[in-house]
Amino acid sequence: MKNSSNCNLIISGIGGQGINSLARVLANFFYQSGYSCQFTIHKGGAQSLGSVYAEFRISNEKQAILGPGIPEKQLDVLIALEPWEALRHIPLAHADTIVYIEQEAMPFFTERRSEPITDKELESPLAQLQRVPLSIHWQSYRNTALKNNGSIKMANYYAGLDCLNAIDQFFIHTSDNNSQSVFFDKLFFQQIKKARPVIENNHDAD
Amino acid sequence: MTDTRFGDGNDAIAWAAQDAGVNYIAHYPGSPVNRVINVLEEQELEQKYIINHALNEHIAALSVMGASLCGARSLLIMKHVGLNIAADPLNYSAVTQIKGGMVIVIGTDPGARTSTGEEDVHWYAPQFNLPLLEPTGVQGIYHFVQQAFDISEQIRLPVLIFVPGRLAYQSSLVTRSQTRSNMPLQEFSFQKDPDNLINVGKRAVNNHREHILRLQKFQENSIDRFSTHFNTLASFGVVTRGASYSICYEVINSLGLNDNIHLLNIELTYPLNINSVINFAQNKQKIIIIEDQDGFLETMIKREAFGLINCAVHGKDHFPVWGELSDTLIRDFFIREFNQVIEAISNENSLDIKINCPERPGSFCEGCPHRSSFYGIDKALNDIRQQQGKHSPASIGIIGGDIGCSSLPPHRTDWLLCMNAGIGMSQGIAHLLPEQNLVSTGGEGSLFHGGLIALQSAVENTINLTHIIFDNRSVAMTGHQDSPTSSDKVDLEKLLQAIGVDHIFIVGAFKSSHVTHAIKEAQKIQGVKVIWVQGDCALQPNKEALRRFKERKLFIHNELCDNCSLCFDTLQCPAIIKTVQDTLEIDLHRCRRCTACLDVCPNNAIEVDDCHEE
Numbered sequence: 138m139k140n141s142s143n144c145n146l147i148i149s150g151i152g153g154q155g156i157n158s159l160a161r162v163l164a165n166f167f168y169q170s171g172y173s174c175q176f177t178i179h180k181g182g183a184q185s186l187g188s189v190y191a192e193f194r195i196s197n198e199k200q201a202i203l204g205p206g207i208p209e210k211q212l213d214v215l216i217a218l219e220p221w222e223a224l225r226h227i228p229l230a231h232a233d234t235i236v237y238i239e240q241e242a243m244p245f246f247t248e249r250r251s252e253p254i255t256d257k258e259l260e261s262p263l264a265q266l267q268r269v270p271l272s273i274h275w276q277s278y279r280n281t282a283l284k285n286n287g288s289i290k291m292a293n294y295y296a297g298l299d300c301l302n303a304i305d306q307f308f309i310h311t312s313d314n315n316s317q318s319v320f321f322d323k324l325f326f327q328q329i330k331k332a333r334p335v336i337e338n339n340h341d342a343d
Numbered sequence: 344m345t346d347t348r349f350g351d352g353n354d355a356i357a358w359a360a361q362d363a364g365v366n367y368i369a370h371y372p373g374s375p376v377n378r379v380i381n382v383l384e385e386q387e388l389e390q391k392y393i394i395n396h397a398l399n400e401h402i403a404a405l406s407v408m409g410a411s412l413c414g415a416r417s418l419l420i421m422k423h424v425g426l427n428i429a430a431d432p433l434n435y436s437a438v439t440q441i442k443g444g445m446v447i448v449i450g451t452d453p454g455a456r457t458s459t460g461e462e463d464v465h466w467y468a469p470q471f472n473l474p475l476l477e478p479t480g481v482q483g484i485y486h487f488v489q490q491a492f493d494i495s496e497q498i499r500l501p502v503l504i505f506v507p508g509r510l511a512y513q514s515s516l517v518t519r520s521q522t523r524s525n526m527p528l529q530e531f532s533f534q535k536d537p538d539n540l541i542n543v544g545k546r547a548v549n550n551h552r553e554h555i556l557r558l559q560k561f562q563e564n565s566i567d568r569f570s571t572h573f574n575t576l577a578s579f580g581v582v583t584r585g586a587s588y589s590i591c592y593e594v595i596n597s598l599g600l601n602d603n604i605h606l607l608n609i610e611l612t613y614p615l616n617i618n619s620v621i622n623f624a625q626n627k628q629k630i631i632i633i634e635d636q637d638g639f640l641e642t643m644i645k646r647e648a649f650g651l652i653n654c655a656v657h658g659k660d661h662f663p664v665w666g667e668l669s670d671t672l673i674r675d676f677f678i679r680e681f682n683q684v685i686e687a688i689s690n691e692n693s694l695d696i697k698i699n700c701p702e703r704p705g706s707f708c709e710g711c712p713h714r715s716s717f718y719g720i721d722k723a724l725n726d727i728r729q730q731q732g733k734h735s736p737a738s739i740g741i742i743g744g745d746i747g748c749s750s751l752p753p754h755r756t757d758w759l760l761c762m763n764a765g766i767g768m769s770q771g772i773a774h775l776l777p778e779q780n781l782v783s784t785g786g787e788g789s790l791f792h793g794g795l796i797a798l799q800s801a802v803e804n805t806i807n808l809t810h811i812i813f814d815n816r817s818v819a820m821t822g823h824q825d826s827p828t829s830s831d832k833v834d835l836e837k838l839l840q841a842i843g844v845d846h847i848f849i850v851g852a853f854k855s856s857h858v859t860h861a862i863k864e865a866q867k868i869q870g871v872k873v874i875w876v877q878g879d880c881a882l883q884p885n886k887e888a889l890r891r892f893k894e895r896k897l898f899i900h901n902e903l904c905d906n907c908s909l910c911f912d913t914l915q916c917p918a919i920i921k922t923v924q925d926t927l928e929i930d931l932h933r934c935r936r937c938t939a940c941l942d943v944c945p946n947n948a949i950e951v952d953d954c955h956e957e
């Protein structure tokens with residue numbers, strides 16, 4: 138993987154998917170794991186259903202002076218909870234970018250009056266992403282969360298676990314993945330009070 | 344004892360004010376500094392400061408001036424466009440010789456990420472003649488706000504601090520250090536001071552002179568409000584400020600130009616201590632000033648250093664005055680400038696990816712009262728048009744739009760410009776074109792900000808205007824601060840009657856047919872009419888809304904549905920979804936049980952199952 142002291146990470150999705158709360162958990166995770174990090178949450182003016190993304194700049198140098206945004210072609214890790222929101226940031230990627238994407242697309246609510254977003258003139262995000270010369274890890278965060286935790290709201294938890302994997306890959310660590318995820322779990326459930334743990338009987342999932 | 348934790352620019356402003364012993368805070372909510380007050384409120388009782396949730400920036404500024412004159416450390420917070428409203432009193436803030444430190448934090452928005460415009464408010468600093476500090480990072484925001492209270496008390500002038508959106512919303516570790524307890528309230532008093540406070544005639548001229556002399560002295564003494572980086576001997580100089588600093592630093596570093604460039608970051612951008620720039624320029628052949636927006640720093644340097652610097656000074660001839668300054672723009676500039684020095688940049692790791700991805704600007708939330716209100720407005724205007732026998736699209740009615748959640752996508756109004764533009768611009772159109780099918784709109788926050796005066800002005804001028812107040816009992820867009828209708832302190836109906844509004848229609852937002860009916864009735868009456876549309880913000884549910892959510896379930900009976908699609912295409916509730924069989928279904932994960940869809944369905948195909956409904 139890239140030999141660099143800085144890793145640039147984007148977590149993207151839609152308002153209401155828990156990007157903001159996940160970003161705060163990850164910031165503490167990275168800090169307590171010995172990295173310096175800064176992040177910015179971009180959510181625009183809308184309270185919900187708009188594009189949201191958290192832009193992380195993680196470094197293993199203590200006093201890194203980095204701009205607030207990720208420079209072009211320097212995105213190292215992209216974790217997307219929705220494929221359109223992955224596509225939006227993919228131009229920032231380089232040939233070694235690590236990419237995890239939820240495969241289920243969400244509608245563009247504001248477009249209902251005009252042409253639907255899935256119209257033939259606009260190619261689906263999955264088709265566009267499949268042409269990108271990157272090895273994409275296609276995920277089902279929503280379904281996994283619904284099945285395991287009984288709520289799609291927990292999709293951000295599974296995206297968070299992929300962030301840990303990706304960052305570990307980037308910095309070529311040989312750390313114990315299990316102890317990392319235990320630590321992440323601790324922070325996640327401490328900081329997000331509404332988070333639901335894994336349910337024992339998956340038949341209860343609504 | 345130090346305390347280090349993650350915080351964004353908003354947190355840093357609040358923590359610094361607390362640690363500086365702030366006594367009095369006034370604000371008007373606005374992004375990107377919308378969350379400062381929420382952080383301050385969490386400690387309001389413990390810290391014993393007073394918060395004025397002012398109804399506009401003008402009164403916020405004046406109240407802070409009053410508190411400061413009593414000796415209280417005072418903080419004023421607003422967004423950049425709010426400074427236009429506060430400009431009148433702030434022009435006089437300096438002559439009063441304030442006593443307690445007065446700090447004015449302004450959230451700016453290059454790139455207009457959370458605003459209707461990216462107006463550059465730097466020019467207010469020389470207009471007010473107040474010092475302006477510009478931090479470069481989140482920790483810097485903390486230090487500058489703390490220091491600004493001391494500076495303000497030393498020179499008896501308010502101090503401005505500009506925090507751009509990308510720093511206001513950036514999070515990093517913030518170390519809180521020195522703390523100063525706030526003074527007990529009994530120690531404050533107002534001292535009569537006619538020489539400074541009766542500011543008229545010769546006194547006004549003298550106070551102006553005293554103000555300028557104090558500012559000049561501060562300017563001369565501010566010899567260390569800058570930092571330099573990289574090679575002091577380099578003949579190429581870069582001057583920057585604020586959020587542009589870290590981008591410049593990173594680009595220069597990543598291009599390996601550390602030996603070729605000397606970088607100067609200016610913290611006090613007004614008044615500029617020009618000696619720092621003159622010394623910096625001594626061995627330079629060329630200086631480029633890199634900053635976003637209009638080129639304020641460039642103008643100040645060229646003004647102050649005219650005839651004192653021999654090298655070429657550039658700036659906005661290389662960078663745009665619009666949008667945020669990006670890494671790419673700065674990188675491209677240096678690559679052009681140093682093409683002989685920079686080693687060939689390898690492209691082997693880069694990808695050329697073309698995408699087609701539409702903007703996803705967001706929408707009204709599920710259960711938002713504005714969704715059904717606009718459905719009702721659209722229907723009313725269309726019905727009136729039909730009744731008038733007007734069928735061309737050009738004859739569709741006009742909806743005057745305001746700032747706030749009601750202005751969010753899908754942008755149902757005809758303009759989105761500034762506070763009270765709905766009620767204001769509509770008056771001009773209605774005055775000029777009395778037969779025009781038109782309604783003006785605005786939230787209750789805007790109404791109390793300046794809309795009441797606008798409404799009274801319409802009454803005084805006998806303008807034929809129908810104004811719709813969207814009352815969701817919250818300043819929702821900026822983080823759900825209270826509005827006057829959040830409590831029972833004001834009787835809005837009596838208030839409207841008192842300013843001469845004779846026709847007031849009160850309707851529930853989730854019954855769009857009632858909104859439609861009220862507009863059609865109002866349009867039959869001459870004069871000023873108000874339609875007060877009530878419906879709480881979906882993100883601030885009251886007890887009844889929570890009960891509905893828990894106990895109600897809504898279903899679409901497909902056998903009754905004739906696919907008219909009004910609920911899906913026109914109401915556009917995100918909780919109504921299309922199944923793979925092309926039928927409609929209510930997604931109960933999303934549905935807030937507001938039942939706005941029931942009123943829209945002409946076939947009674949939507950059923951609400953409420954076992955506790957009486």
